Amino acid sequence: xxxxxxxxxxxxxxxxxxxxxxxxxxxxxxxxxxxxxxxxxxxxxxxxxxxxxxxxxxxxxxxxxxxxxxxxxxxxxxxxxxxxxxxxxxxxxxxxxxxxxxxxxxxxxxxxxxxxxxxxxxxxxxxxxxxxxxxxxxxxxxxxxxxxxxxxxxxxxxxxxxxxxxxxxxxxxxxx
Ligand code: CA
Numbered sequence: 001x002x003x004x005x006x007x008x009x010x011x012x013x014x015x016x017x018x019x020x021x022x023x024x025x026x027x028x029x030x031x032x033x034x035x036x037x038x039x040x041x042x043x044x045x046x047x048x049x050x051x052x053x054x055x056x057x058x059x060x061x062x063x064x065x066x067x068x069x070x071x072x073x074x075x076x077x078x079x080x081x082x083x084x085x086x087x088x089x090x091x092x093x094x095x096x097x098x099x100x101x102x103x104x105x106x107x108x109x110x111x112x113x114x115x116x117x118x119x120x121x122x123x124x125x126x127x128x129x130x131x132x133x134x135x136x137x138x139x140x141x142x143x144x145x146x147x148x149x150x151x152x153x154x155x156x157x158x159x160x161x162x163x164x165x166x167x168x169x170x171x172x173x174x175x176x
Contacts, residue, residue, distance in 0.1 A: 035061040036150065039080035041071040041097070042112060043089050047135070051084075054139035060146070068092045075101070082108045082146060085129070087117050095127050102128030106157075108149040110142075 038055055042048040043066045055062040063080070065071035068091050074080070083101065085094045098109050111132035130149045133142055 035059060036081040037061045037063065037078070038082050038084060038146065039063050039065060039071065039074055040084045041065045041068070041089065041094060042084070042086040043067065044086075047112075051139060051142070055143070055146075058139075058143045066090070068094070068097050071097060072100075079105065079107060082110065082150060084110050084112055084142075084146075086112045087114070098127040098129050106153070108146075108153045110145055110149060112137075 036059075038060045040048055040052055040055070040062050042051070042064065045066075048064045048066070052062040052064050063074055065074050066089075068089050071083075071085075075083075085098055087094045094111065098111065101107060101109060108131075109127075109129045111127070111129045112135060113132050114135050130152070131145050133145055
């Protein structure tokens with residue numbers, strides 16, 4: 001009997017139940033045991049200081065950047081789990097940073113906008129932002145948005161197909 005290469009048996013776990021039940025394998029998924037990190041890009045200390053405090057109370061590790069330059073540096077140093085991004089910053093427009101971030105990352109972005117700024121659903125989507133809140137907002141409202149955006153991000157990651165060589169596993173359609 002001639003041998004025709006090797007035989008591989010591949011066992012795939014059955015998809016069962018809602019996506020929340022499956023343990024994410026990706027390293028990009030926020031750490032469930034440690035605090036999730038939030039980069040708060042906001043130049044007004046009257047907003048950023050109390051907000052960072054309330055985020056801390058809600059179990060997030062908040063880092064504040066007051067300029068686009070500081071934000072870029074913070075992201076390079078340690079990519080956050082979520083970015084809260086003001087629009088009007090001393091050294092430029094937060095929307096430009098949102099586009100920059102999107103070129104290399106799926107990190108959730110929530111825009112912090114002032115009333116009258118040109119941000120709506122459509123523009124937010126063009127920027128790649130996941131959500132926005134209009135100032136003044138309550139920390140309770142913001143935390144709810146953050147949690148919702150992070151949940152959606154995790155679900156999206158788990159549903160995206162996993163490709164290993166020629167093998168493509170698609171949890172959404174449950175096909176190989
Ligand atoms: Ca501002």
